[in-house]
Amino acid sequence: MTRTPWWRNAVVYEVYVRSFADADGDGDGDLRGVRSRLGYLRDLGIDALWLTPFYRSPLADGGYDVADYRDVDPRFGSLEDFDALVADAHEHGLRVIIDIVPNHTSDRHPWFREALASPPGSPARDRYVFRAGPPDGSPPTDWPSAFGGPAWTRLPDGEWYLHLYASEQPDLNWHNPEVRAEFEDILRFWLDRGADGFRIDVAAGLFKDPEFADLGDRGRHEPGSPIYGRPEVHQVYRDWRRVLDSYDGERMAIGEVWTDDPDTLVRYLRADELHQVFQFHLQLAPWSAADFRRVVTGAIDAVAPTGAAPTWVLSSHDVIRHATRYEQPAGPPGTGLARARAALLFVLALPGSTYLYQGEELGLPEVLDMPADARRDPIWIRSGGTVLGRDGCRVPLPWAGKAAPFGFGPDGSRPWLPVPDAWRDLTAEAQSAEPDSMLAFYRRALRKRRALPSDLPDSIVWAESPGESLAFRRGPLTCVVNFGSEPVKLPSGQRLLSSAPVGDLLPGNTAVWLLDR
Template identity: 40%
Template sequence: MSISAPDVTPDVTPNAPWWRSAVLYQIYPRSFQDSDGDGIGDLNGIAARLDYLVDLGVDAIWISPIFPSPMADFGYDVEDYCGIDPRFGTLADFDALLAAAHARGLKILLDFVPNHSSDQHPWFRESRASRTNPKRDWYLWRDAAPDGGVPNNWISDFGGPAWEWDEATGQYYYHAFLKEQPDLNWRNPDVRAAMLDVLRFWFARGVDGFRIDVLWHMVKHADFPDNPLNPAWHVSMGEMHRVLQRHSTDQPEVHAIAGDMRRIADDYSTPGEERVLIGEIYLPLERLMHYYGQDESGVHLPFNFQLIDARWDARTLAQMIADYEAALPPGGWPNWVLGNHDRPRSATKRGAEQARVAAMLLLTLRGTPTLYYGDELGLEDAVIPPDRVQDPRELREPGLGLGRDPVRAPMPWDAGAHAGFSTAEPWLPLGADWRTRNVAAERDDPASMLSLHRALLALRRRHPALGVGQFRLIEAEGDVLAYERVCGDDRIVVALNLGATPHPVILPPGAWRLLLSTTPDPFTDTLAPNQGVILQPER
């Protein structure tokens, strides 16, 4: 079976922005490193582990929300967009972290949460004070339906109606997530101006970019019509999928807002110090591509989450990669994600052996990859006892497997007390195998998942073909996925066996030398079970 993907001319000019060849590393700050003994990770903890990240070989850190928050949704309910929550430290701590990261050549990206604030934000406190308050229209207020019920059938992503009744003012307000997270009204120019100033505040402080939370949610249909029912809905999907979010998300007006954000990022960019915007967007491929904007007027990287849920089948993946590459607009740069703070870990979904193959895939495809903390250790989802559940998603719809706590368990650093994460009981339980699966145990083990990641990241730095090179699928059959990366004279072949039986692979003509394998098995022209290899022409 032959699947073609376009050869893409690599951008290796001196003006190519840093993020094109970079590897991003997501840190969930509550769970990375605690420095003050309260069981919750913090900024000083991240600073203490910067050398680990340098040694690992990543280029930039994306830190999930660290702003002041009541923590109804663990930081995604923001009370002050221009501060630091005391649990994580202070603005001075953040400035020190930023300086320390930059001194080591690491960039820092923050998590911007523009769709909604906390209900404790001063803006919302004013908005709900009265119908005539100047900030009333900063949020989405609507009268009850004629029968006294909710204004329409929109459903919260955390289950239940997306409308909350406010007794004092006699109207409903809209919340796409928790009732403690009221949605901002981005059709109001004052809201737009205030939130864009937030970007300017952090850019002026030296932040290198933002991951923009639920970008596609930010504008709603002006008339608030009912969403159509989902004919394929089943209770196991969660209540949010009972309707199709046709009118509550992905409205055309959001692209102008993304364009405003892009212009601000560009205004703060200089050669070699470009600011980057990454949009969280869960949409089908053809709609996702619109978020690049026209003539590069959208976000730099609309997150591509296809690998997370992809059927782990070589032909399926080959077609998916080809379709994605073919769909990219002129100037659009690809990106890939295997996991994040909301989705099951790669090792849980695919098993330990195929998680190694998946890591090689993530770090050798064309584009900017994002690595989720702990995946470099092969962490699996932690088991969270019912009495330790923290995630409001799980608490609202228990038993469906939608909870996110299992992928947010603390990072295991060593086999000491609390895995070296804290001197106190961590806010979430550690994974069951933390005594053997931790940084200290894997650091000096050449066969470990950590050593594999370090080797992969070192190869990316050493070979322009892997960082910015052209991409071409190689014809393969069965469980084999193979492709070639080329940049000038630098040529690399990657061949992955996604199955549990040996499989021959047809390589391009010439003699090839093994650079790296996911297993200790030798390689000639047959891949061992669960083996991925990176090859280079014999010189």
Template identity: 45%
Template sequence: MTERPWWQKAVIYQIYPRSFQDSNGDGVGDLGGILQRLDYLAWLGVDAIWISPIYPSPMKDFGYDVADYCDIHPLFGTLEDFDALLAAAHERGLRLILDFVPNHTSSEHPWFEESRTSRDNPKRDWYVWRDPAPDGGPPNNWQSQAGGSAWTFDETSGQYYYHAFLPEQPDLNWRNPDVRAAMCDVLRFWLDRGVDGFRVDVIWHLMKDPEFRDDPPNPEYKPGDPPFRRVQPLHSCDHPDIHEVVSELRRVLEEYPNDRLLIGEIYLPIERLVAYYGVDGLEGAHLPFNFQLIGAAWHAPTLRHMIKEYEAALPFGGWPNWVLGNHDQPRIASRVGRAQARVAAMLLLTLRGTPTLYYGDELGMENVPIPPEREQDPFGKNMPGTGQGRDPERTPMQWDSSPFAGFSTVEPWLPLAPDWQVINVAVQKQEAGSMLRLVHALLQLRRREPCLALGSYRTLAVEGDVLVYARQHERCRHVVALNLEPSPKVVVFGEGDLGGRIALSTHLDREGEGVGAELALRADEGVIIAVTA
């Protein structure tokens, strides 16, 4: 196992820093808070933490509008605090991955403030500026992911600038070699400090059609959809030139030892997603994020086909990865229910590839209803009624039953879940059958058994509407059987006895039970069988 890069056998844990732990009593999480909770993460059994943006920012999009790539926002701490956190993480065997936001800056970044002063400014071409259309309107029909046109008119220079997201997030021009050099130097700044990798925000947006052609209409658009879905983003992102940019970013990481990791955020169909691995997985992102589980219909045949399709599409040398949730998507427990969230955790942590676990999902945290007066997310405010608001999945981590769930000593920046006094780390650590104890057990088993971390994947053809697959690495072989429905099922394995024992059940009560040709699964139950035959 030591011959593989560390990230192939790792489990990544995403931290949304505003919501993880407040250490200074201002109601917002910070670096000092993450430091306080490192022992919990080490106990849980994850291998790396990915921290959403902590850079100086006006916080129009809560850190994804960066005003300085080489410093820390005072809300979160200082560079010295970051260095202390990084050192403490490494002392505990935890890697640290930073969010890198290269597609756009804040409109308050000095680069953009220079760029917009005149058409002749040396920084003008660092951003995407275009003349108005003949009618004086936007240059084309490209739509902002945050609602409305992706173009904003600048009175001073008489041109429009492009922003794939908020007007306060102007897109950088990655066709300018000076921009690319500057952003590569940003990576080196943090790599020199010792970070273990980067999750690259909206990496598929970096290169646009140089001819700025209109995006075609989306024939699947229906009333009530977010406005940006009116068109298919054929020209506004994922231009073929992107792959050379991704290769350039990877080459920067390869200047450093210890297998630094490059993750790409990519919401694309599988056939376009896998292109981001590059040739033989040697030139592109190590892990182009695979979000299929987030949008999948929760049925065994659907998941079986989806996993098979993804595995078949992976290029030679490409390592798979899986994600159940993140800061932009509804929580898994809200999508499939708490009972199935346990089955989903077993699926995530036993599929072939590197899994990413979103903070709080190990507790079964659900989306929290946000009163209108507490709403923070500009996406939700700009597109009311479309379900684009992301506050419900960003609420504070629930640590214990003390006031404010142990997250802070004051009212948090977002409201707590109504059940925080019972759904929290302290309570679930003491409950033998809790979700937290299940995730902890899954992570320990994955760490002990090489086949669950590095083994091959094979779907097993069995009778019964369940998802069953085998993981094997040398002599280590485990079979995973998942019942995705709220009714009991019987799995028939075929000729002969399976010859194994249950290593773990999502109900945490069948360990050691022998398994032969048939397996009775209770409603909403998954099991991992250690095969001994």
């Protein structure tokens, strides 16, 4: 009998390291802080944790601007701290996935400093994407930065360098074999230290059109884009897969791939490439039965030809927290939280793996009223304060106590982003004492998920759904979600778990799991 790989149906918890737990009191979360909370993560019921970047970095983009891929930034700890964290996580039965950032480095990376000190056409500059611009002084192409403005910065010698994100994040030239060899060595460095897998940042963006065609009216992620989804990238992941497969322990890789095209998605999931790709559309979908059904059908159908499993994401460090998103369409107070509970049951009942984002188990809302002078996101900075950016979903976690920052760090420490006073009732400590809290609900849901029959199929069948509800069957399991405000009739079956009290009818904004009797 073939054993199912651990990652295929895993629940993975994203740890935004800087905002998780601060052990040394400098205001930044760190690896020792994560290690101190492993018992909390184990008791939550997850299978693995994904660590956002903790490498040496100036933090121009929250650590996604890496200056040294083989070391831990002192603000986050040391290599010894990483080793201890991995060892303890494995003792707790948890796998550890780490972020790898191959599209770009920091402008403080030794390679880029060497490039700046070298002349045009030099081998040092060939590791990055440098171009001469037209005589009128405009950038070489119309390519935009994801953070606003052009994706090119001009140097005093007249050449331009490419940065699809912040100017502090120069893009690497993946046509250069030295770049490819370097990252394979980086993978081995962390695999040798016990990492169980990698989340690949901007996984589809490594190669750019060698003809440097303008983007024009095309979206940056559309098929045929000159800056995303180039076919050359697939050989990189074939090479990486050989590295991963050379290690024991089912090491894996999941790619950050944005695409609406199923044929494009399938290519990353071929048997000799990535194990998983993120399917983000559910975290962008409005609270609607029709939209949830459309997204789930598309996601399952997209991966079906590959034999891979879909992935489900409601929140992450890049989007508004779903407890806040689900407040629309508006309902009575608490609507967003009620819908968030229902959405959790919905995704946990689906085939595939679920990626949770830290704090969603506490029902944390997006912080929309953060003071302007506290915001750090380059989106906010590059937009001149006209776009809020992602700071609101990255606020440090509230752990305990009655006063901000609620045990995020030692007494008297000040976190890198302010924690709202209104979170005093949302701490992990407060919710652990409340049987009906969001934290208690997440623990119950994850425990029930583990107790579901092990032979549930990797497919679903949509069932008859009255009113504004949505129902699907997965073998003996039925999940029903009422997206409307009016109660609907429930089908028969043994009730395993519901997101709110349920009688003969399923209330609005509520979900239930039923098992065939």
